[in-house]
Amino acid sequence: MNIFREEINMSVVSMKTNDDKRVELEICVGAEEFGKALDASFKKNSRRMQIPGFRRGKAPRKMIEKMYGEGVFFEDAVNATYPAAYEAAIEEKGIEPVDRADIEVKDVSKDGYTFVATVTVKPEVTLEGYKGIEVEKKVYAVSDADVDAELNRELQKNARIIPVEDRAAQNDDTATIDFEGFVDGVAFDGGKGTDYPLVLGSNTFIPGFEDQVVGHNIGDEFDVNVKFPEDYHAEELKGKDATFKCKLKALKMKELPALDDEFAKDVSEFDTLEELKADIRKKAQERKDDQSQTEVEDKLMEEVANKMVADIPECMYENRINDLIREFEYRLRSQGLNLADYLKYTGSNMEAFRATYRPQAEAQVKTRLALEKIVELENIVATQEELDEEFAKIAKNYGMDVEKVKGMLPEKEIASGIAMNKALDLVRDTAVVKEVAETAEEPAAEEGKKKTTRKPRAKKVKEEASAEESAE
Numbered sequence: 519m520n521i522f523r524e525e526i527n528m529s530v531v532s533m534k535t536n537d538d539k540r541v542e543l544e545i546c547v548g549a550e551e552f553g554k555a556l557d558a559s560f561k562k563n564s565r566r567m568q569i570p571g572f573r574r575g576k577a578p579r580k581m582i583e584k585m586y587g588e589g590v591f592f593e594d595a596v597n598a599t600y601p602a603a604y605e606a607a608i609e610e611k612g613i614e615p616v617d618r619a620d621i622e623v624k625d626v627s628k629d630g631y632t633f634v635a636t637v638t639v640k641p642e643v644t645l646e647g648y649k650g651i652e653v654e655k656k657v658y659a660v661s662d663a664d665v666d667a668e669l670n671r672e673l674q675k676n677a678r679i680i681p682v683e684d685r686a687a688q689n690d691d692t693a694t695i696d697f698e699g700f701v702d703g704v705a706f707d708g709g710k711g712t713d714y715p716l717v718l719g720s721n722t723f724i725p726g727f728e729d730q731v732v733g734h735n736i737g738d739e740f741d742v743n744v745k746f747p748e749d750y751h752a753e754e755l756k757g758k759d760a761t762f763k764c765k766l767k768a769l770k771m772k773e774l775p776a777l778d779d780e781f782a783k784d785v786s787e788f789d790t791l792e793e794l795k796a797d798i799r800k801k802a803q804e805r806k807d808d809q810s811q812t813e814v815e816d817k818l819m820e821e822v823a824n825k826m827v828a829d830i831p832e833c834m835y836e837n838r839i840n841d842l843i844r845e846f847e848y849r850l851r852s853q854g855l856n857l858a859d860y861l862k863y864t865g866s867n868m869e870a871f872r873a874t875y876r877p878q879a880e881a882q883v884k885t886r887l888a889l890e891k892i893v894e895l896e897n898i899v900a901t902q903e904e905l906d907e908e909f910a911k912i913a914k915n916y917g918m919d920v921e922k923v924k925g926m927l928p929e930k931e932i933a934s935g936i937a938m939n940k941a942l943d944l945v946r947d948t949a950v951v952k953e954v955a956e957t958a959e960e961p962a963a964e965e966g967k968k969k970t971t972r973k974p975r976a977k978k979v980k981e982e983a984s985a986e987e988s989a990e
Contacts, residue, residue, distance in 0.1 A: 555595035614640035658806035677772035689719035694768035751865035838879035900936035
């Protein structure tokens with residue numbers, strides 16, 4: 519690590535706020551600090567410089583500067599020193615950047631240099647009325663239908679797949695088919711598949727396709743007539759009528775186990791079906807209670823954000839969108855996909871994709887600013903015990919040594935997160951919460967959809983996607 523990134527003496531010549539509300543700092547690095555950086559640059563780079571009469575790396579510095587110019591080491595020395603000088607300057611002036619600074623270096627000589635750093639800073643925030651907020655809390659109850667749905671999922675997971683030979687295809691069957699698509703009597707690229715396993719009723723293929731496979735028997739050859747959607751991702755097929763020549767080669771179906779005590783023993787630690795149902799109900803109620811609490815906190819934060827007054831820089835929203843997209847790309851890579859392919863298969867583009875994250879980014883930026891202001895107003899701090907507990911939890915989650923985690927994560931950031939959580943606790947604990955029962959018109963599942971901002975999900979893309987892509 520370069521020592522000049524650790525600590526540096528500098529002076530702030532001037533600081534002003536421009537018309538665009540960005541702060542401009544003029545910073546000077548003097549002869550002593552710059553001289554150390556020049557010496558380090560000489561030692562690092564002299565081995566690469568050939569001077570007549572001297573072995574490589576043995577030429578005196580003055581000879582190198584005479585041959586290559588006095589400023590031969592200036593750029594490297596500036597790059598080694600300005601980051602630490604900038605960090606020291608913003609700490610001295612007590613400003614909080616929210617974006618990367620624009621750096622302009624000027625007046626460089628052996629006696630030092632000055633540079634101008636122009637940066638967007640955290641906005642001033644005014645906040646009142648964050649205590650005693652009135653909010654409704656929806657109380658959800660677990661229904662018999664919820665329990666039955668969970669039991670059905672367990673049945674499906676434990677189903678056997680068996681061949682079908684004595685009847686026609688039905689929804690939920692897996693039909694193995696050959697198909698080839700034609701538009702105006704001409705086969706189109708990507709419209710052919712062989713031995714393709716299609717779950718009927720899954721809506722995997724374009725509307726109407728699977729319905730026309732239902733009712734056919736193994737060995738049947740038949741036509742499927744469909745119309746490509748107007749928003750189909752392949753431009754040349756949008757809105758076109760198509761005929762797929764198909765052959766049904768095999769059928770398979772799921773055979774579900776009996777729903778009885780033996781099933782309960784096989785899939786759980788319980789001896790009876792009633793015990794399993796009771797456990798399912800208990801865990802479902804815990805999830806619904808968590809959902810209810812999350813919704814209350816979301817409402818409270820929305821109310822707090824609405825009470826906040828701040829001129830929030832656009833870059834804060836854009837940077838948060840960038841963070842969310844990076845998180846999404848990481849999840850895609852874990853599925854063997856990349857963002858470019860995802861946009862292609864969903865018929866989207868980057869501009870539209872970024873727009874889907876805008877509401878979520880705005881809410882998160884406003885929430886963070888509001889919580890940080892509450893931390894400031896209430897003088898909330900993280901105790902050493904809380905810091906130690908948080909580091910221990912992180913270390914356990916990642917299977918790492920605590921000291922290694924402490925070396926990787928800045929304590930200041932961990933402390934900030936703890937303090938903001940305590941600010942959220944304060945808002946929640948002082949709120950006036952009125953509980954209301956879930957109504958039949960607003961089932962819990964639908965309520966969850968209304969209140970939760972969800973991230974886009976990636977389609978599962980098969981390796982042999984060309985045939986599937988056209989029929990989908």
